[in-house]
Amino acid sequence: xxxxxxxxxxxxxxxxxxxxxxxxxxxxxxxxxxxxxxxxxxxxxxxxxxxxxxxxxxxxxxxxxxxxxxxxxxxxxxxxxxxxxxxxxxxxxxxxxxxxxxxxxxxxxxxxxxxxxxxxxxxxxxxxxxxxxxxxxxxxxxxxxxxxxxxxxxxxxxxxxxxxxxxxxxxxxxxxxxxxxxxxxxxxxxxxxxxxxxxxxxxxxxxxxxxxxxxxxxxxxxxxxxxxxxxxxxxxxxxxxxxxxxxxxxxxxxxxxxxxxxxxxxxxxxxxxxxxxxxxxxx
Amino acid sequence: xxxxxxxxxxxxxxxxxxxxxxxxxxxxxxxxxxxxxxxxxxxxxxxxxxxxxxxxxxxxxxxxxxxxxxxxxxxxxxxxxxxxxxxxxxxxxxxxxxxxxxxxxxxxxxxxxxxxxxxxxxxxxxxxxxxxxxxxxxxxxxxxxxxxxxxxxxxxxxxxxxxxxxxxxxxxxxxxxxxxxxxxxxxxxxxxxxxxxxxxxxxxxxxxxxxxxxxxxxxxxxxxxxxxxxxxxxxxxxxxxxxxxxxxxxxxxxxxxxxxxxxxxxxxxxxxxxxxxxx
Numbered sequence: 023x024x025x026x027x028x029x030x031x032x033x034x035x036x037x038x039x040x041x042x043x044x045x046x047x048x049x050x051x052x053x054x055x056x057x058x059x060x061x062x063x064x065x066x067x068x069x070x071x072x073x074x075x076x077x078x079x080x081x082x083x084x085x086x087x088x089x090x091x092x093x094x095x096x097x098x099x100x101x102x103x104x105x106x107x108x109x110x111x112x113x114x115x116x117x118x119x120x121x122x123x124x125x126x127x128x129x130x131x132x133x134x135x136x137x138x139x140x141x142x143x144x145x146x147x148x149x150x151x152x153x154x155x156x157x158x159x160x161x162x163x164x165x166x167x168x169x170x171x172x173x174x175x176x177x178x179x180x181x182x183x184x185x186x187x188x189x190x191x192x193x194x195x196x197x198x199x200x201x202x203x204x205x206x207x208x209x210x211x212x213x214x215x216x217x218x219x220x221x222x223x224x225x226x227x228x229x230x231x232x233x234x235x236x237x238x239x240x241x242x243x244x245x246x247x248x249x250x251x252x253x254x255x256x257x258x259x260x261x262x263x264x265x266x267x268x269x270x271x272x273x274x275x276x277x278x279x280x281x282x283x284x285x286x287x288x289x290x291x292x293x294x295x296x297x298x299x300x301x302x303x304x305x
Numbered sequence: 306x307x308x309x310x311x312x313x314x315x316x317x318x319x320x321x322x323x324x325x326x327x328x329x330x331x332x333x334x335x336x337x338x339x340x341x342x343x344x345x346x347x348x349x350x351x352x353x354x355x356x357x358x359x360x361x362x363x364x365x366x367x368x369x370x371x372x373x374x375x376x377x378x379x380x381x382x383x384x385x386x387x388x389x390x391x392x393x394x395x396x397x398x399x400x401x402x403x404x405x406x407x408x409x410x411x412x413x414x415x416x417x418x419x420x421x422x423x424x425x426x427x428x429x430x431x432x433x434x435x436x437x438x439x440x441x442x443x444x445x446x447x448x449x450x451x452x453x454x455x456x457x458x459x460x461x462x463x464x465x466x467x468x469x470x471x472x473x474x475x476x477x478x479x480x481x482x483x484x485x486x487x488x489x490x491x492x493x494x495x496x497x498x499x500x501x502x503x504x505x506x507x508x509x510x511x512x513x514x515x516x517x518x519x520x521x522x523x524x525x526x527x528x529x530x531x532x533x534x535x536x537x538x539x540x541x542x543x544x545x546x547x548x549x550x551x552x553x554x555x556x557x558x559x560x561x562x563x564x565x566x567x568x569x570x571x572x573x574x575x576x577x578x579x580x581x582x583x584x
Contacts (some may be wrong), residue, residue, distance in 0.1 A: 073502035085365050
């Protein structure tokens with residue numbers, strides 16, 4: 023509190039919904055500030071996008087006959103797949119590694135002495151991710167159209183927005199659970215990369231899971247990202263969903279809420295345990 | 306004493322190699338990732354290819370690339386792509402990282418040329434890549450029931466060296482041009498993406514318009530990818546091998562000279578203005 027003036031920072035000595043709002047506001051401010059501090063990265067992402075698109079889409083086209091290289095359905099799959107990749111990456115890298123980054127920066131202990139909700143604290147990158155996703159869809163679309171000469175189909179914009187928002191929350195929930203495990207086991211080594219490739223290959227990010235052989239198909243249906251991909255294509259391209267859409271929504275929402283609840287509980291348990299053993303800031 | 310001075314560059318090379326070796330083996334997880342990542346990329350592309358195309362995937366791939374083995378073709382591309390990214394990123398960030406660690410000035414207390422020192426680092430990364438290449442490609446080739454001859458291994462190693470060392474020159478240009486803006490990694494990421502896309506690691510460059518092919522001719526990695534696909538995966542070469550090697554050697558000299566020029570210019574200016582270790 024400044025002498026004779028307003029408080030220099032928002033007080034968290036509040037309770038209930040007001041407290042939650044204060045924490046979310048602080049998380050939004052911090053997340054957006056950190057994100058836009060590194061302008062060079064934002065610009066380099068845009069400049070590098072056409073190169074990554076070519077590098078990623080072309081090898082897969084080689085498995086198709088040449089006359090199908092401009093097939094709009096195939097290319098639309100790749101466009102939405104490229105966008106969906108961001109969700110898997112967000113779950114693993116942005117949210118999953120948030121606590122680890124604070125540990126490595128040496129700021130984790132300072133955050134842990136506050137009374138802030140841990141889930142809100144470590145999910146601050148969800149806000150800039152949403153901004154970058156919105157901007158990203160626009161410039162990926164522009165480059166995609168310029169490079170491959172195909173229009174991206176968007177049959178139900180509202181449905182797409184609903185799936186994208188839910189998908190981000192799913193990634194957040196997954197990231198909280200994964201982050202809690204990283205918090206506990208510290209160095210996960212190359213696991214992030216391995217999981218990223220497993221999810222990208224398994225969850226039908228670039229093709230419908232109905233194309234997978236049976237044991238893999240059942241495993242794919244047990245992963246929440248599968249429903250994000252399937253519903254997104256259903257609303258964007260009217261591509262038939264593997265299960266009835268209402269059922270897919272029910273499964274996706276259950277997964278999302280369950281993962282967030284589990285993530286919060288796990289974070290609390292791991293923090294409590296690490297405080298007891300003195301391993302909070304060790305890395 | 307004199308003999309030690311004569312051995313100077315060699316001793317520096319040994320020092321750099323042992324340092325890089327220690328760092329590499331300190332992070333076993335990263336080393337495992339380096340070896341396995343090309344297989345993960347192959348698995349992803351091949352999996353998507355089969356899911357999208359069905360049983361005709363293999364014949365389509367062969368018709369489009371001239372290679373009957375997508376696993377070998379894409380794994381080879383993966384090894385080269387990851388290696389080129391490592392060389393460019395590590396060399397680009399060398400000034401900045403050493404400055405941040407506070408060790409940059411220490412190198413200037415030794416009688417070694419800084420440019421030579423950074424190039425020796427890229428030699429170390431290149432040798433590491435050759436080892437990764439040997440492990441990964443030997444595994445795939447052996448799995449397919451064949452072997453490469455010693456001459457083919459030697460040619461592959463020479464081509465990798467000739468492709469990767471010049472990238473250090475490119476890295477030094479980025480390092481010198483971007484060190485003031487602090488975000489060297491962002492610039493390196495852009496250069497990496499275009500080098501990867503234009504080198505044809507995962508696809509034949511002939512499928513692109515002529516202008517793209519001409520730009521790609523200026524990249525040593527594009528020639529390396531073509532040669533290695535010919536040697537290892539049996540893809541027919543359009544130019545004679547010696548012609549490509551001459552082109553690669555000329556490009557290597559050009560890139561290294563460019564890197565030396567930009568780095569020395571930055572170094573001179575930094576010495577004059579006292580900015581050598583400013584961060």
